[in-house]
Amino acid sequence: MSATPPAGxxxxxxxxxxxxxxxxxxxxxxxxxxxxxxxGAAALLALVVIVLxxxxxxxxxxxxxxxxxxxxxxxxEWAPPLEKFGGKGVILGTLITSAMALFIGAPVAIxxxxxxxxxxxxxxxxxISPLVEMLAAIPSxxxxxxxxxxxxxxxxxxxxxxxxxxxxxxxxxxxxxxTGNSVFNAGLILTIMVIPIIASVTRxxxxxxxxxxxxxxxxxxxxxxxxxxxxxxxxxxxxITAACLLGLGRALxxxxxxxxxxxxxxxxxxxxxxxxxxxxxxIALQFNSAVSALHTASLYYLAAILLVIGITSNLxxxxxxxxFGAAGGETR
Amino acid sequence: MRLxxxxxGEEFDPTQPLVATGNLGRRHAVSRVAQxxxxxxxxxxxxxxxIVIWAVVSHGIKxxxxxxxxxGYPTGVxxxxxxxxxxxxxxxxxxxxxxxxxxxxxxxxAGRRWTRPVQLxxxxxxxxxxIIVAVFIYILIVAPTQKQTGIAAAVALAIIEVPxxxxxxxxxxxxxxxxxxxxxxxxxxxxxRGILTIILPAALGGIVTxxxxxxxxxxxxxxxxxxxxxxxxxxxxxxxxxxxIPNVPVRIFQLSEEANPxxxxxxxxxxxxxxxxxxxxxxxxxxxxxxxxRKLTR
Numbered sequence: 001m002s003a004t005p006p007a008g009x010x011x012x013x014x015x016x017x018x019x020x021x022x023x024x025x026x027x028x029x030x031x032x033x034x035x036x037x038x039x040g041a042a043a044l045l046a047l048v049v050i051v052l053x054x055x056x057x058x059x060x061x062x063x064x065x066x067x068x069x070x071x072x073x074x075x076x077e078w079a080p081p082l083e084k085f086g087g088k089g090v091i092l093g094t095l096i097t098s099a100m101a102l103f104i105g106a107p108v109a110i111x112x113x114x115x116x117x118x119x120x121x122x123x124x125x126x127x128i129s130p131l132v133e134m135l136a137a138i139p140s141x142x143x144x145x146x147x148x149x150x151x152x153x154x155x156x157x158x159x160x161x162x163x164x165x166x167x168x169x170x171x172x173x174x175x176x177x178x179t180g181n182s183v184f185n186a187g188l189i190l191t192i193m194v195i196p197i198i199a200s201v202t203r204x205x206x207x208x209x210x211x212x213x214x215x216x217x218x219x220x221x222x223x224x225x226x227x228x229x230x231x232x233x234x235x236x237x238x239x240i241t242a243a244c245l246l247g248l249g250r251a252l253x254x255x256x257x258x259x260x261x262x263x264x265x266x267x268x269x270x271x272x273x274x275x276x277x278x279x280x281x282x283i284a285l286q287f288n289s290a291v292s293a294l295h296t297a298s299l300y301y302l303a304a305i306l307l308v309i310g311i312t313s314n315l316x317x318x319x320x321x322x323x324f325g326a327a328g329g330e331t332r
Numbered sequence: 333m334r335l336x337x338x339x340x341g342e343e344f345d346p347t348q349p350l351v352a353t354g355n356l357g358r359r360h361a362v363s364r365v366a367q368x369x370x371x372x373x374x375x376x377x378x379x380x381x382x383i384v385i386w387a388v389v390s391h392g393i394k395x396x397x398x399x400x401x402x403x404g405y406p407t408g409v410x411x412x413x414x415x416x417x418x419x420x421x422x423x424x425x426x427x428x429x430x431x432x433x434x435x436x437x438x439x440x441x442a443g444r445r446w447t448r449p450v451q452l453x454x455x456x457x458x459x460x461x462x463i464i465v466a467v468f469i470y471i472l473i474v475a476p477t478q479k480q481t482g483i484a485a486a487v488a489l490a491i492i493e494v495p496x497x498x499x500x501x502x503x504x505x506x507x508x509x510x511x512x513x514x515x516x517x518x519x520x521x522x523x524x525r526g527i528l529t530i531i532l533p534a535a536l537g538g539i540v541t542x543x544x545x546x547x548x549x550x551x552x553x554x555x556x557x558x559x560x561x562x563x564x565x566x567x568x569x570x571x572x573x574x575x576x577i578p579n580v581p582v583r584i585f586q587l588s589e590e591a592n593p594x595x596x597x598x599x600x601x602x603x604x605x606x607x608x609x610x611x612x613x614x615x616x617x618x619x620x621x622x623x624x625x626r627k628l629t630r
Contacts, residue, residue: 111373224367303464
């Protein structure tokens with residue numbers, strides 16, 4: 001503190017030059033107002049963009065909404081040349097892939113969070129943490145491309161037949177197909193995308209748990225795992241939920257990687273090993289080749305559904321994080 | 333959690349010595365299993381990263397040579413690289429001032445009342461699927477003019493970048509010690525002069541970091557460019573932002589959809605270049621952030 005920070009000298013210089021002349025005062029009053037106005041306008045602009053997005057997308061979907069109504073959600077035939085559009089297949093596909101990503105990804109990601117925050121020595125943490133964040137930085141188009149060329153063939157040749165033979169009595173694990181593009185592949189790619197998001201949020205949550213609480217439990221004779229299960233996890237439950245919702249939002253809305261690996265089918269089925277589609281990926285695949293105005297409007301309808309789900313999951317995440325986040329602290 | 337043995341119906345007697353239950357070994361075993369699972373999860377994530385990066389590097393390195401980087405379609409990818417650079421640069425020029433101003437609003441003006449709603453808007457904006465932003469810009473700009481343009485794609489990318497820049501900048505602005513603000517106030521420096529000459533310069537490192545991270549994110553975003561700027565041929569470098577601009581993500585996407593081995597090689601090469609750029613941006617931003625944080629919290 002003994003050295004004068006450079007910013008301090010700057011303000012001193014400013015103050016010396018400040019003779020408080022009336023012109024100067026006027027300029028300052030104007031400057032203050034202008035800066036507040038510009039900053040406020042920028043914040044307002046963000047709100048305007050959100051509102052405008054909602055308005056434009058819903059308006060664009062209007063022809064499809066008035067033609068199909070809510071029946072769009074339960075009807076599964078998607079046949080652009082026949083002007084028939086039903087979203088059930090891709091809605092189901094979206095739910096299945098996202099659920100798969102979250103069911104596999106969340107436990108793994110939370111474990112990574114536990115490892116990084118509570119188990120790893122700092123030297124290990126400082127290496128692994130950036131690596132996990134690096135996983136999040138890989139562009140989805142590259143991950144999808146990798147899914148098509150590397151992951152797909154492996155799945156078809158070994159993993160899918162194995163799962164079908166052992167768990168084939170469950171409808172999810174139907175007969176494998178010849179192509180590596182499948183709902184299963186898409187679910188795995190989404191898992192890879194979701195893990196770093198949840199892991200880095202939960203890591204920060206766990207690091208913020210007061211060490212007195214943990215030490216207290218340890219002093220009562222708890223093992224490492226009992227401290228985690230009895231103190232760390234319960235006190236951060238809301239934050240963990242918020243992190244999972246963020247991951248879910250990402251999985252639901254991912255268009256490109258899924259479009260590459262899922263195969264672009266639209267019929268509704270439960271088998272993981274067949275080709276399928278999700279709302280976001282169908283938009284990405286068919287938007288540029290839409291055959292009619294109604295086709296485009298139906299894609300906008302899907303976008304509108306996606307928008308509602310996306311905003312809801314984000315608001316929910318923020319609400320859960322703040323409402324129940326007393327001990328958990330920040331959610332981001 | 334019951335740690336010590338007590339017979340049913342027996343009252344707790346504090347004078348009795350504490351005797352550990354016989355299942356101590358089991359509890360330790362459970363703990364050890366749980367810990368090794370956590371370690372395994374972390375190793376698994378790193379292994380996946382290594383597998384993906386290795387695939388991109390080992391395949392991509394075969395494609396890359398001087399002609400590949402400098403010439404245009406069909407022998408090289410130069411125009412795509414330049415095009416992505418242009419689109420991202422335009423997007424960042426639009427997004428950076430807006431993001432920084434929003435961050436300033438949050439840290440300097442918002443107060444208790446406005447912080448929550450504005451942050452919520454940023455969160456929602458950050459969580460919007462990029463395909464939605466792409467559809468929005470298509471309806472707003474491309475559909476009325478009936479023309480795909482690089483500038484429209486840049487606007488979409490800017491919408492994606494703004495919340496990232498605002499968040500990152502705000503975090504660093506909050507680190508600027510409050511005594512610097514108070515010192516400026518005490519010396520009679522007007523608020524806006526204080527913000528522009530003291531607080532912003534102190535947070536400059538953080539602003540640059542946030543911007544670099546958002547550039548890394550925007551460079552790999554595919555959905556907006558796919559819907560808004562996907563028709564350029566890529567045989568020559570395009571400089572007119574009001575026309576179509578060839579770009580990297582769309583090219584990789586299109587090549588991955590075609591079953592053409594030569595195309596795959598080109599896509600691996602492009603992926604390698606893109607990943608190297610993105611990781612370099614990420615690493616340099618991390619370095620910068622650590623440096624500027626050290627400076628601020630000194």
